[in-house]
Amino acid sequence: MRKIAVDSAPAPSVRFVEIGAEQAGQRIDNFLLRVCKGVPKSHIYKAIRGGEVRVNKGRTSADYRLAAGDQVRIPPLRLPAPGAARPVPPAAFPVVFEDEALVVLDKPAGLAVHGGSGVSFGLIEQLRAARPEARFLELAHRLDRETSGLIMVAKQRKSLLRLHDMMREGGGRKRYQALVVGDWVNDRQHLRQPLYKYLTPSGERRVRVDPGGKPAHTIITLERRFGRYSLLGAELRTGRTHQIRVHLAAAGFPIVADEKYGADEVRQAFARQGLHRMFLHAGSLDIPHPLSGEPLSLRAPLPPECMAILRYLEGSNK
Structure with missing residues (x-):
């Protein structure tokens, strides 16, 4: 039988x-x-x-x-069998700061901070896989997949809650660098357009400036001009989805190689020069320590591929 x-x-x-x-x-x-x-x-x-x-x-x-x-x-969601092999590959990321309360990492561009939206895993899942002994690891905030730079991960519940409170209350400064298309003139400018999240017919998440959106505030400073392009500093005073990208695009200065809010021909031109990512980097974080209150001043330098583009533009303008 x-x-x-x-x-x-x-x-x-x-x-x-x-x-x-x-x-x-x-x-x-x-x-x-x-x-x-x-x-x-x-x-x-x-x-x-x-x-x-x-x-x-x-x-x-x-x-x-x-x-x-x-x-x-x-509900009865199907889970992996007990003892099944961990599906997420562990990975180590450059550590900028770490103590018993939090770890601050330098995230590479192209890596999502967490799984979802067609991505099976991200930085937080890989970090947990690399640190199986850690009882608590939670993202304190987010970065877009194509943005590189500083990301805070709480190692304790109380530090996570305190970081969330500080960010809601504006306690701390997050500063980015962005290379944009266009000749930016003002040394310092406040962008305050409200932002509205929506889905495209294909289900892709997008954001636009809209009177019915949520308040958003970005402070832009000019760092360097390259004729047709400008290197800007961007400081977040609110933390809306795609905030810097949409504010700059709405002002007529889209970020170089931004596939959602920029031009394809610009992305293709910079890809030929070796830049295969959006030029947006979270390079500076000044925030009180969530438990001790001591000031933290953390920095992550521009990645090599971004520095190479700046050298190329500098040479092209001589």
């Missing part, structure tokens, strides 16, 4: 989790991504939208922040 192989893996079932002090303050989507390792992000968001994920027996939204004592219903 022919034998039929039966999958012995247990079927996923509903789970109920009570939130403790360490999980309190986390967004529920981030909590579920940690608890349901290996489940595609799209499945988790679908379960939240469909009301399968519940908090205290009620429906919730992806941006809900958990409180200690909350009862979370986790």
